[in-house]
Every structure is written in C-alpha cells, then in structure tokens.
Amino acid sequence: MGVEIVLATSALSLLLIGLALPAEIATRVVSHTAVILLLSMVAVLLWAQGQLPLTFTSDYDELTSLMLTKHFRFDAFALYVKILILFASACVLFIGLGFIGSEPMRKSLYRFEYVVIILFATLGMCLMVSAQSLLALYVGLELQSLALYIAAAMQRDNLRSSEAGLKYFMLGALSSGLLLFGFSLLYGSAESIEFAGILASLQSPSHPAPTMLLVGMVLTLAAIAFKISAVPFHMWTPDVYEGAPSSIVAFLATASKIAALALLMRLLVEAFLPLLDDWRPIISILAIASMFLGALATIPQTNIKRFIAYSAIAHIGIILIGFASATPDSMRAVLFYLCVYMTMSLGLFAFVLAMRSSGEVTERIQDLAGLAHSDAKAALALSVLMFSMAGLPPFVGFFAKFYIFLAALRTELVLIAVCGALASVISAFYYIRIVKIMYFDEAQGNLVLQGVGNRWILYASAIAVVGLTLAPSLLLERGEQAIRVLFAS
Amino acid sequence: MDNWPLLSTIIFLPLLGAGLLTLIRGRENDIALAAKSTALWVALSNFALTLGLWYSFDRQQEGFQFVESKSWIASSGISYSVGVDGLSLFFVVLASFLTVLCILASWRSITKRVRDFMAAFLVLESLSIGAFLALDTILFYLFFEGVLLPMFYIIGIWGGERRIYAAFKFFLYTFLGSVLMLLSIISLTWIGGTTYIPELMNTDFSIGLQRVLWLGFFVSFAVKTPMWPFHTWLPDAHVEAPTAGSVMLAGLLLKMGGYGFLRFCLPILPDASQFYAPLVFSLSAIAVVYASLVALVQEDIKKLIAYSSVAHMGFVTAGLFANNATALSGAVMQMISHGLVSAALFLCVGVLYDRAKTREIKAFRAIVQPMPAYARLMLVFTLASIGLPGTSGFIGEILTLLGVFQASPATAFALALGMILGAGYMLHLYRRVFFGPPAAMPDKLYDLQTRENFVLISLVLPVVWIGLYPAPLLNIITPDILPIIATAGH
Structure with a gap:
C-alpha cells in the first residue's frame, strides 16, 4: 500500500506546491520533482523485489482497520507491474516536458496540473493491479480513466484534442457501464465481489457455471477489451491517439496499456481460471x-x-x-x-x-x-x-x-x-x-x-x-x- | 592457445570491424578511404583465420569440432553453441573469401556512403558465418534471419532504379519463410526438449510430427535457396542489388537454404525428408528446366545469371534429397562451386556495368576486341558454369547427376536436360556479348585493371583447382555426410 499512499500524498502536495510557486517555474519544478519521486520509487521497489521471498504476498493485515481488507493485495505480481507503470510514468513525464513547453501547446499544456493528473492516473493504475475485488478494481480503473479523459482533452484551444477527449470519454463511459453491468451479474451469481469468492463459486463441482455468470464475464471482458483497445473495441484508439497531445498518448500507450493488461491477467487467472x-x-x-x-x-x-x-x-x-x-x-x-x-x-x-x-x-x-x-x-x-x-x-x-x-x-x-x-x-x-x-x-x-x-x-x-x-x-x-x-x- | 575461442573470433571479428568503422573521423574522402582499407584488413584477417581453421580441422574426426558452448538463456535451455564440421567448414571459408573480393570489387564502383557500405558487408559476413557455425536452433535462427537486415540496406541504399521494390520483396519473401520455420523450430525445441542441434539429431520424432515440421523448414529454405516456385524474389533482388550485393546473395545467402536442408531437414527429420523427396525432386526438375528456358530469353545479363542460379540450385536440392553419398557430396560440391562461379559471373557483369552503365545484352557486341583479358576470364567462368570437365562445376554436376540417377532416373533426365540448356544460354550469352561485328561504343570499354584482374584471377584458381583435384574437399565433406545417410536408412 505504501506505493499508493506515497503517490496520493505527493500528488496532492504537488498540487499545493504548484499553486504556491510562481507560474513561470511551477511546471518545471513540479514535473522534475515528480520524475525524481517516481524514479526513486522504482529504485526502492526494485530493491524490494530482490529482497522479498519468492512467494511473498500480503493482504495488508496490518491495515485492516484502515482499509477494507481483502480488497487489495500487495504481491510479487503487483510489484512487478507497478515497477513498470511507475517507470513508464516517470519516462513519459520526462520526455513530454519539451513537447508541452513548445508552441502552440505551451499555453494550454504547460501547466503543473498536467503533472498532477498523470500522477493521479498512475495512482489509479497501481490500485488496479493490486485489486482483489470487483469494487477495488472499479475504483482503480475509474480513477485512471477520469484522469486520462481530462488529460486527453487538456489542450482546450485545439479542436482535435477536445474531440479526442470527448470521444474517449463517451466510449469510456459506455465501457464502464458495461463493466458495472457485468459486475452486477457476477455478484448476483457468485454472491461475492472478491476474486477469491468468484473463484470458489466456480470451483464447486456440483453444477456448471450459470449463464448469468458467463454473461457477466463476457461483459467484463468486453469492457477491458475496450481499455486495451482490442479489435472490435478499438475504434476510439486511432482518433484519440491522433487528437490527444502526444505526451498524453505516450502515457496511454505505455502505462495505461500495461495496467489494463495486468488487470486482465489477474482477473482471468485469479477469478475466471476454471472457465478457461x-x-x-x-x-x-x-x-x-x-x-x-x-x-x-x-x-x-x-x-x-x-x-x-x-x-x-x-x-x-x-x-x-x-x-x-x-x-x-x-x-x-x-x-x-x-x-x-x-x-x-x-x-x-x-x-x-x-x-x-x-x-x-x-x-x-x-x-x-x-x-x-x-x-x-x-x-x-x-x-x-x-x-x-x-x-x-x-x-x-x-x-x-x-x-x-x-x-x-x-x-x-x-x-x-x-x-x-x-x-x-x-x-x-x-x-x-x-x-x-x-x-x-x-x-x-x-x-x-x-x-x-x-x-x-x-x-x-x-x-x-x-x-x-x-x-x-x-x-x-x-x-x-x-x-x-x-x-x- | 588451445582454448582460444577460434569460431567466436571468426564470427565476431567482422562485427567488431564494423564497429570500428563508425569511429573513423575526418573529411568525407578520408573517411571513405580509411573505411575501405579498414574493412579490407578486417576481411583479410578473417579470411586468414578461416584458412587457419581449415588447416587445423581434423579430417579424421567425425562430428563437430572447435565446439564452444555457453549457457545463454538458462530458463529455456537456449545456449550459445557453435561448432564446425565438414559440411559447414567450406561455407565459412567461402564467406570470408567472398567478403574480401566484394570489398575489393566495390573499391571504385561505390561512391556514396562508403563507410556504411563497408560496415554492412562486415555485418553480413559475421551473420552468415554465424548461421553456418551455429549449433543451437535459436542461435541459428538469429543469424539466419539477421542476414536480412544488412542485405535489405545493401539493396535498398546502393541498388538500381527499382531498388526499393526489390528490397521489400526480398525482405518480405524471406521473412515469411522464416517465421514459419520459427514455428517449426519452436515445436522441435519443445518436443525434443533441447535446442542443441547434435542432440536433436539423435532424437526420434514421430512421423506425423516430422511431416508437419518439415514443411515449416521447407518453406523457409525453399525461399532462400530459392526453389521454383518460390524464386521470384531472386531475379529482382539480383538485378537491383549492387555488384557486391549480388555476389554475396548468390555466393552465400542462397547456400544458407541448401545448408539448412543439410543441417535440419535431412538429419533431424529423416523420415519426412524421404517422404517428401518426390516433391523436392519434381520441384527441382521443374526449376532446372524452367529456369534454364527463362534464362535463354533474358535481355539483361544479370537477370540471365540470376535465373541460371535458380537452375543450379535445382541441382543442389535434387542432390540433397537423393539419399546417397554420391549425390549429397555432389550437392555440397555444387554449392561450393556455384558460390565461386556465380560470384565470379556477377563480378564480371559488374566490370561491364562499371564501364558502360548498362547490363543490356544488346548494348554489347564484340567486346573481345577492346577487352581481351576480360574475355579470357569470362570464358573460364562461362565454361565452369556449364560444367565443363576440369572446372569445379563439372565435379558438382556429375556427382549430383550420378547420385540422383540412382534415386530417380526421371529427375536425372531433367537435370541432364538442364545441363544442355545451360550450355545453350551461357554460350548464347557469350557469343552475343563478346563476338559479332564491332561494337558502337568501344571507347568506353577498356580492359581489366590490376585490381579487377586480381579479383577475377583469385576466383579462377579455386575453380580450376577444385575441378582438377577435388579430393581435399571431398575427403572432408564425405565423412560428415555418411551419418546423414545412415539416419535416413534405419
């Protein structure tokens, strides 16, 4: 959980720092701080990865009082994916700096909010890949999606960017709807929102998987296929990539894809493996x-x-x-x-x-x-x-x-x-x-x-x-x- | 010095040389000259190393020698393993020899981006030698496929007018073939449990599986060799490639196809090879006759020689699958001979092209008068290509023919027909270009210069030597062919 807490607090404090600083240097200071922060987190996590025993998992027992237990899990898999996500975010912030500072993007994009939004999206991704329940998954997914909708439309004075943001938002909202509908079916059938609960209900050998659960799974898969832009749910991708600011596209194409694929992997293996x-x-x-x-x-x-x-x-x-x-x-x-x-x-x-x-x-x-x-x-x-x-x-x-x-x-x-x-x-x-x-x-x-x-x-x-x-x-x-x-x- | 990794040195020295070239600084002319001489020295030292390899190769010993093996990707059992045997030895020597000649032949004719050109050839040398020496399926694939990259650049940057079309066609054809081979290699690795080729040779695969995997290998090697009907990339690539590129293509890259059959299909999948032998025979027979007929009507000298390559490689594939020692050693000899002769012929075309800037047969007439020395040398190679006794071509063709006759008389008949047609188109070409009433452009044509003379004569020597006394080569090749026949027999 440490990663998420650090990310959340630093995103919020960077927001405050950005406000306090004079406008000319705010963006530069905030983004460099963010890059350094993300990279040092990568370094710490890499070190932790070497230290941890191979089968390390933790259900955050120590945080039971704070968090809804069993909704998140910090294990070697989450660690591996989070390193990738954090590294990608750091690199994207770094390579985008020159881009957002150049004309004609400078006016609308060269703002410290840009950095903070990317940090929030990163936070959402980290939550996603640690999720152990449908609820936690949804919270993480929506946090990153909302941040990315804003980011895609951030170049306000550019028609294409606004169009891209709107398209992304509309189709994203549709897929979120599908996802929620799928979740409700899953919950109705498996009587649990935890991955482990769904898995347990599937493992009972007495009866075949109910249709309701299958429909729920298909809807969930469709929604995630939208996020990873698999055909036939890919329609938004070329338009959003073309319209959105390139530095945001870099983020969409790397960190966002990695997180969504890791999420899919967790879901398929930890919840739906019997339905292979x-x-x-x-x-x-x-x-x-x-x-x-x-x-x-x-x-x-x-x-x-x-x-x-x-x-x-x-x-x-x-x-x-x-x-x-x-x-x-x-x-x-x-x-x-x-x-x-x-x-x-x-x-x-x-x-x-x-x-x-x-x-x-x-x-x-x-x-x-x-x-x-x-x-x-x-x-x-x-x-x-x-x-x-x-x-x-x-x-x-x-x-x-x-x-x-x-x-x-x-x-x-x-x-x-x-x-x-x-x-x-x-x-x-x-x-x-x-x-x-x-x-x-x-x-x-x-x-x-x-x-x-x-x-x-x-x-x-x-x-x-x-x-x-x-x-x-x-x-x-x-x-x-x-x-x-x-x-x- | 016993533990010195000789094979790795031979593989990576040219690559290192290519790296050195990038360090050269200075004015453009200085860079070009320095690049040329550095590349030449690197290629020469590598040639010396391969000659040393040949010298210290123990012909009494069966199997692989100078084996180096290091774990590379332990979790998948992939290793860096190289070794040389009688089958690969001469291809390695050929590769380093042709690289030297290519660098010499391009000394004047390449004027743009000389440094990149030389680097591309050194990389090409590294990769192709690597492919011949690899003892690990994945390592082989890396080298085999990697060869595409420098060749793609060579055709695309220094080629003729339709170079981009030719480069793409070459690349996509060969890539399509090799991804199918990759799937076969993966299956082989997974079912056989190892990527080490000598171990795979001793593994028995079920006949049904062999037949499927064989097809994957076949497509790849058939494209590379090239066999009819997979040959259509070759004439385009040859016509558009610069002279030295054609030399490497015909002399070396085509041999990788034949070598692949020899290293993978025959020893690892022997039952499937026997099962599919009639298919290979028919395709080879068609290739020999069809390509020869097509060669007869070509108007471009280079295209004619390209089609003659297809015909000659038809001999090779027929010989490889005839399943007897005579035909197999004939096929290997034919590959070596073709590597020398076709390289020489392409160099000869390059000499003409450098002077006249055209390769149209019609543009030349009676050039025996301005270029007598050239005519003499070209005659030797023409005759070697036809397979005249006393040249290396004869040894390869006669052994192949004898061996194939035992296995399939009908195919042997087609091959013999191809030999006759071969004499037809080569002599027809020679007559049209060298004889006849005096030409319209004698002033542009001047006879061979020292450098060109040196290059061509250094090719005449091995051609004639192998033609007169092939025993040193056959003695090294045959012991490693016998186990292949033995696996096919059981």
Missing part, C-alpha cells in the same frame, strides 16, 4: 482480429501517431495470444512482452515528441525522409526500435514474440500461432517502411530532434533493445516470481 474453456475462444478471436486488423490498417497511415495506434493494436493481438494459452509460461511471456514493448515504445515516443520540422511540431511520417543523412545516430536508433518492434532477430522484440509463440505451441494453439506468425510478416512491412523512408528516400523536410533528454532516452531504449537480447534472463526470472504468485492463489 469459455473465455479462451473469446480471447482468441480478439487476438486474431486485433493482429490482422492492426497489421493491415497500419500500412496506409501517414500520421505517426495513427501509425502507432494501429501498430499497438497489432501488438495487443500478439499479447492476447499469451492470454489465450493461459499457462504460467504464457503469462510470463506476456510480462516479458510488456517490458519489451514498454522499452521500445518509450524510445519511439521520445523520438515522436521531439520531432520538429522547421521549428514546428510535426507528426508526418514522410518528414522522416533522409533522416539517415541529417541525423545518422537517431536514424540508426529508430531503425533498431523498428526492427525490434517487427520482431526481427537479433533484437529483443524477437524474443518477446518467441516466448509468446512457444507458449502457444505448447498449449497446441497451432492455428493462432500460425496466424500470429503471418500477421508478424505483414507488420514487418510497415516497420521496415519507416526504415526505408529514413534511409532510402531523398530528404524533403528538415526534421530535427529537439531536446537532448529525448535523444538520450531514444538511444538508451535502442541500447536496451540490443542489450536485453544478450541477457533476457534478467527480466524472465523476475517475471517467473510474479507469475508463480498469481497462479498460487
């Missing part, structure tokens, strides 16, 4: 549809943010293969994929946020033309990220896909694995198209990268992508620990 045969087809269809639609729809994109939106859908498809396999191995593969995906995405967003063409922020893919001449190092780093996202060896993106496919073949989901492989070939096309534009096309614009910080994040991400290939065990072992806890319950 019922939800596996659902997840499989979501996976296949997302892979192919994501892969095909990315091809004609000319805006880099729409490109990222559709390619993210394709990645979600691959990740969902891991869910469909539903073994400890496959879930470990999913966690590994999340780490790798986060690493690559942060690098990519560091690049996108720094893209400037004749002083203006640009999002056109074609502006990358000739980057290999004007900025060889950045072009090389970006192409490493692209190759890795395409899952090409020898980069770590390959291993991420490899473990997902390995787990799928072990559970004999051959068809899905073959679909995944074919979709990877299609996705390779548009990733190498970016490389082609940078290396083979004649320069058109004069793209420059603004900010040294973003450049270093880009390099660091590319180096990590190469370095993790040499020692993927580092991440895999810690994931092992997290997954063991999840399946033990």
Whole structure:
C-alpha cells in the first residue's frame, strides 16, 4: 500500500506546491520533482523485489482497520507491474516536458496540473493491479480513466484534442457501464465481489457455471477489451491517439496499456481460471482480429501517431495470444512482452515528441525522409526500435514474440500461432517502411530532434533493445516470481 | 592457445570491424578511404583465420569440432553453441573469401556512403558465418534471419532504379519463410526438449510430427535457396542489388537454404525428408528446366545469371534429397562451386556495368576486341558454369547427376536436360556479348585493371583447382555426410 499512499500524498502536495510557486517555474519544478519521486520509487521497489521471498504476498493485515481488507493485495505480481507503470510514468513525464513547453501547446499544456493528473492516473493504475475485488478494481480503473479523459482533452484551444477527449470519454463511459453491468451479474451469481469468492463459486463441482455468470464475464471482458483497445473495441484508439497531445498518448500507450493488461491477467487467472474453456475462444478471436486488423490498417497511415495506434493494436493481438494459452509460461511471456514493448515504445515516443520540422511540431511520417543523412545516430536508433518492434532477430522484440509463440505451441494453439506468425510478416512491412523512408528516400523536410533528454532516452531504449537480447534472463526470472504468485492463489 | 575461442573470433571479428568503422573521423574522402582499407584488413584477417581453421580441422574426426558452448538463456535451455564440421567448414571459408573480393570489387564502383557500405558487408559476413557455425536452433535462427537486415540496406541504399521494390520483396519473401520455420523450430525445441542441434539429431520424432515440421523448414529454405516456385524474389533482388550485393546473395545467402536442408531437414527429420523427396525432386526438375528456358530469353545479363542460379540450385536440392553419398557430396560440391562461379559471373557483369552503365545484352557486341583479358576470364567462368570437365562445376554436376540417377532416373533426365540448356544460354550469352561485328561504343570499354584482374584471377584458381583435384574437399565433406545417410536408412 505504501506505493499508493506515497503517490496520493505527493500528488496532492504537488498540487499545493504548484499553486504556491510562481507560474513561470511551477511546471518545471513540479514535473522534475515528480520524475525524481517516481524514479526513486522504482529504485526502492526494485530493491524490494530482490529482497522479498519468492512467494511473498500480503493482504495488508496490518491495515485492516484502515482499509477494507481483502480488497487489495500487495504481491510479487503487483510489484512487478507497478515497477513498470511507475517507470513508464516517470519516462513519459520526462520526455513530454519539451513537447508541452513548445508552441502552440505551451499555453494550454504547460501547466503543473498536467503533472498532477498523470500522477493521479498512475495512482489509479497501481490500485488496479493490486485489486482483489470487483469494487477495488472499479475504483482503480475509474480513477485512471477520469484522469486520462481530462488529460486527453487538456489542450482546450485545439479542436482535435477536445474531440479526442470527448470521444474517449463517451466510449469510456459506455465501457464502464458495461463493466458495472457485468459486475452486477457476477455478484448476483457468485454472491461475492472478491476474486477469491468468484473463484470458489466456480470451483464447486456440483453444477456448471450459470449463464448469468458467463454473461457477466463476457461483459467484463468486453469492457477491458475496450481499455486495451482490442479489435472490435478499438475504434476510439486511432482518433484519440491522433487528437490527444502526444505526451498524453505516450502515457496511454505505455502505462495505461500495461495496467489494463495486468488487470486482465489477474482477473482471468485469479477469478475466471476454471472457465478457461469459455473465455479462451473469446480471447482468441480478439487476438486474431486485433493482429490482422492492426497489421493491415497500419500500412496506409501517414500520421505517426495513427501509425502507432494501429501498430499497438497489432501488438495487443500478439499479447492476447499469451492470454489465450493461459499457462504460467504464457503469462510470463506476456510480462516479458510488456517490458519489451514498454522499452521500445518509450524510445519511439521520445523520438515522436521531439520531432520538429522547421521549428514546428510535426507528426508526418514522410518528414522522416533522409533522416539517415541529417541525423545518422537517431536514424540508426529508430531503425533498431523498428526492427525490434517487427520482431526481427537479433533484437529483443524477437524474443518477446518467441516466448509468446512457444507458449502457444505448447498449449497446441497451432492455428493462432500460425496466424500470429503471418500477421508478424505483414507488420514487418510497415516497420521496415519507416526504415526505408529514413534511409532510402531523398530528404524533403528538415526534421530535427529537439531536446537532448529525448535523444538520450531514444538511444538508451535502442541500447536496451540490443542489450536485453544478450541477457533476457534478467527480466524472465523476475517475471517467473510474479507469475508463480498469481497462479498460487 | 588451445582454448582460444577460434569460431567466436571468426564470427565476431567482422562485427567488431564494423564497429570500428563508425569511429573513423575526418573529411568525407578520408573517411571513405580509411573505411575501405579498414574493412579490407578486417576481411583479410578473417579470411586468414578461416584458412587457419581449415588447416587445423581434423579430417579424421567425425562430428563437430572447435565446439564452444555457453549457457545463454538458462530458463529455456537456449545456449550459445557453435561448432564446425565438414559440411559447414567450406561455407565459412567461402564467406570470408567472398567478403574480401566484394570489398575489393566495390573499391571504385561505390561512391556514396562508403563507410556504411563497408560496415554492412562486415555485418553480413559475421551473420552468415554465424548461421553456418551455429549449433543451437535459436542461435541459428538469429543469424539466419539477421542476414536480412544488412542485405535489405545493401539493396535498398546502393541498388538500381527499382531498388526499393526489390528490397521489400526480398525482405518480405524471406521473412515469411522464416517465421514459419520459427514455428517449426519452436515445436522441435519443445518436443525434443533441447535446442542443441547434435542432440536433436539423435532424437526420434514421430512421423506425423516430422511431416508437419518439415514443411515449416521447407518453406523457409525453399525461399532462400530459392526453389521454383518460390524464386521470384531472386531475379529482382539480383538485378537491383549492387555488384557486391549480388555476389554475396548468390555466393552465400542462397547456400544458407541448401545448408539448412543439410543441417535440419535431412538429419533431424529423416523420415519426412524421404517422404517428401518426390516433391523436392519434381520441384527441382521443374526449376532446372524452367529456369534454364527463362534464362535463354533474358535481355539483361544479370537477370540471365540470376535465373541460371535458380537452375543450379535445382541441382543442389535434387542432390540433397537423393539419399546417397554420391549425390549429397555432389550437392555440397555444387554449392561450393556455384558460390565461386556465380560470384565470379556477377563480378564480371559488374566490370561491364562499371564501364558502360548498362547490363543490356544488346548494348554489347564484340567486346573481345577492346577487352581481351576480360574475355579470357569470362570464358573460364562461362565454361565452369556449364560444367565443363576440369572446372569445379563439372565435379558438382556429375556427382549430383550420378547420385540422383540412382534415386530417380526421371529427375536425372531433367537435370541432364538442364545441363544442355545451360550450355545453350551461357554460350548464347557469350557469343552475343563478346563476338559479332564491332561494337558502337568501344571507347568506353577498356580492359581489366590490376585490381579487377586480381579479383577475377583469385576466383579462377579455386575453380580450376577444385575441378582438377577435388579430393581435399571431398575427403572432408564425405565423412560428415555418411551419418546423414545412415539416419535416413534405419
């Protein structure tokens, strides 16, 4: 619980500090403080991860008087995911700083509230991944969603941003409605809002799962599919990604996705595992549809943010293969994929946020033309990220896909694995198209990268992508620990 | 020095060299010159190392030598394991040899982004040698697939007019093949319980499983080799690639397909290989005849040689699946010979292209007059490509033909027909380009310079040497072929 308490108090105090400080320096001070705070929390949690016994769980018994017990749990799984979320938030705040400070975003975005909103969203995510009951899950999910609705619409003087915020809010509200309706059915059938209670009601061998519970589960899955933008619940993604401020999109694409996927993992394993045969087809269809639609729809994109939106859908498809396999191995593969995906995405967003063409922020893919001449190092780093996202060896993106496919073949989901492989070939096309534009096309614009910080994040991400290939065990072992806890319950 | 990791040195030295190139600073001309000479020295030292490997290779010993094995991803049992045997040895030597020649051949003809070009070739050398030496399925896949990246750049940056189309086609075709192979590799690893190739060779897989997994490997290697009907990327890639790129493509990358059959399909999935042999025979027979016929009507010299590659690789695939020692050693010899001869032919085309900036057959006539030395050398390679006795081509083709005849006379007939057609299109090409009434553009054409002479003559020597005295190679290759035949027999 420590993480959440620290986050909540610091978000609130930063809000006060921001008000007290003179407007010129408030944003800078608040955001730097937040970055340092988040990073030091990551460091502490990483240390704790090394110290904790492998099967560590805690039901917050010491906090019984304060909290509704058994609604949250702090275990190795939550720890693992929280490290990712906090790290992603810190990086997003850091790489977004130059972006929100540049014209024409400066007027509406360069505010310390922006930082506080991201902190609240992070808090919501941390609650989500620790949730042990439907109620706690909903509270966490809505906290992050509300914060993100505001963030998406934050650029008030921009029509597209407002539109994106509204779209996101409307569809998000719809999915929340679905979720609540699903929860009420689950509660009505299982007579418990705790994951453990639902699991217990499913494990009683006397009768098959009641229809009401199945409908509740399907509605819940649909609502979460909306959050992770799996096809056919993906409609909002490209528009919101294109319209919302890029720094918020970076947050949506990394931390928010990680949290929602971790939530899905917890829910499926801790509450619905006995219904595997019922939800596996659902997840499989979501996976296949997302892979192919994501892969095909990315091809004609000319805006880099729409490109990222559709390619993210394709990645979600691959990740969902891991869910469909539903073994400890496959879930470990999913966690590994999340780490790798986060690493690559942060690098990519560091690049996108720094893209400037004749002083203006640009999002056109074609502006990358000739980057290999004007900025060889950045072009090389970006192409490493692209190759890795395409899952090409020898980069770590390959291993991420490899473990997902390995787990799928072990559970004999051959068809899905073959679909995944074919979709990877299609996705390779548009990733190498970016490389082609940078290396083979004649320069058109004069793209420059603004900010040294973003450049270093880009390099660091590319180096990590190469370095993790040499020692993927580092991440895999810690994931092992997290997954063991999840399946033990 | 006994414990010195020789194979890892050979694999990673060029990569290190490529890293060195990025450190060069200075004016553009200085960088280009420094990059070229650094790359040349790195490639030469690696060639010396591979010759040392050949020298210290123990031909009495069966199985893998110089084995290095280190745990890499312990939880999945993946290891960094490399080793060399009689089958891979010559491909490694070939790779380092061709890299030296490529660097020399591009000395003048590449003028833009010289440093990147040299780095791409060194990376390509590293990765392809790695693929030939890997003893771990995943490691093999990493190298096998990694080769796509430098080649993609080489075609895309330094290629001809339709380079982008060709680069994408090359990339996507091979990538499609290899992801299917990846699924097969994963299944093999999971069911066999290991990623170590020598152990997989001793594992028995059920026949039903073998047949499914074999197809995954087959698609990948058939695209790479390339076999008809998976060959359509090859003519485009060759025509658009720069000369040195074509040399590596034909001399080395195509061999990875054949080597893959030899390392995976035949020893690990022997029953499926026998089951599918008729399929391979038919495709090879079609490839040989079809590609030869197509070659006859080509108007572009490079495209003609590209189709002749398809035909020659048809010999290789037929030989590999004939399941007897004669055909298998013939196929390996044919791969080595084709690696030298097609590389030489592409270099010859490059010499013409450097001068005339065209590869149209019609544009040339009677160039024997301005370029007599060139005509002499080109004749040697033309004859070697046809398979004239006394050249390396003869050894490969005759052994393959003999072996395939035992297994499938009909296929052997098609191969023989291909040999006749091969003589047809190569001599037809030679006659049209070198003889006839005097050409319209004699002033642009001048004879070989020292550097070009050196490159081509250094290819003539092994071609003729293997043609006259193939025993040193066959003695090393054959012992490692026998166990493959043995597994297929039981």
